[in-house]
């Protein structure tokens with residue numbers, strides 16, 4: 001399982017132990033209600049704060065799911081590492097890094113100041129500015145072709161055809177002025193690589209793809225296994241791309257909380273404003289959680305607690 005030669009740091013505990021540990025985590029955090037559901041995109045405010053799903057997938061093709069692990073939500077920022085992976089595979093990781101940047105900003109995900117602070121105006125693919133630039137590098141003659149490539153690529157990570165939530169897309173497209181501002185600013189600096197309105201449209205569609213915690217676990221396990229999807233056996237991206245993507249997730253996946261995340265959890269992760277978090281244990285598998293209430297940085301509160309618990313109980317911390 002996993003790509004040949006891709007570094008493996010061991011395996012998950014036995015199936016029975018994994019199942020028991022997830023059940024403990026679920027019971028322990030079932031009543032946790034801290035945080036606030038995102039409302040800057042109006043449709044997101046309708047999310048059920050009680051929704052709670054956990055899924056752990058290993059690189060052998062097993063998935064252990066609990067609670068609302070099959071409930072759907074829009075992927076939002078959890079799409080970012082996967083689109084970055086597609087771009088790295090197409091352009092080469094070094095060229096992608098040169099054009100997008102790979103340094104943490106230490107600032108909120110939608111920061112404009114982050115762009116202004118860097119002499120070369122790059123940020124990284126895990127925050128909105130760098131993610132919009134990443135999407136602008138997806139190949140295609142027009143927005144439709146780029147979008148199909150994003151959707152097909154993310155579907156290969158998930159091992160099933162993902163579809164877009166039209167209501168989320170519409171709602172976000174109607175309230176997307178800040179992202180549009182970022183895209184035009186970056187275009188002015190030569191740091192968005194296609195028409196900025198097209199980049200925003202594809203980026204907004206990308207964020208509106210519907211996924212489940214189970215999908216995110218399989219997507220994460222694909223990164224854990226050197227690019228081989230454990231459910232389908234398809235080599236989705238190159239092993240070297242996985243290393244590069246995981247590095248950027250480790251430094252910037254939880255925005256300005258990325259340092260404290262790595263300190264607590266010891267693994268690369270990526271969060272999104274719908275309440276999803278995917279966390280990757282290289283060689284072993286991935287943990288995905290879904291719980292909509294967020295902290296001030298836009299990261300699921302319960303997802304962080306559960307993942308910290310699971311990282312420790314499953315022995316996943318890299319350090």
Ligand code: DON
Pocket residue numbers: 075076077078109110128172179204207271272273274297298299
């Ligand atoms: O661009 C946005 O603002 C959203 N589509 C995605 C942001 C996001 O998920 C940030 N996450 N915590």
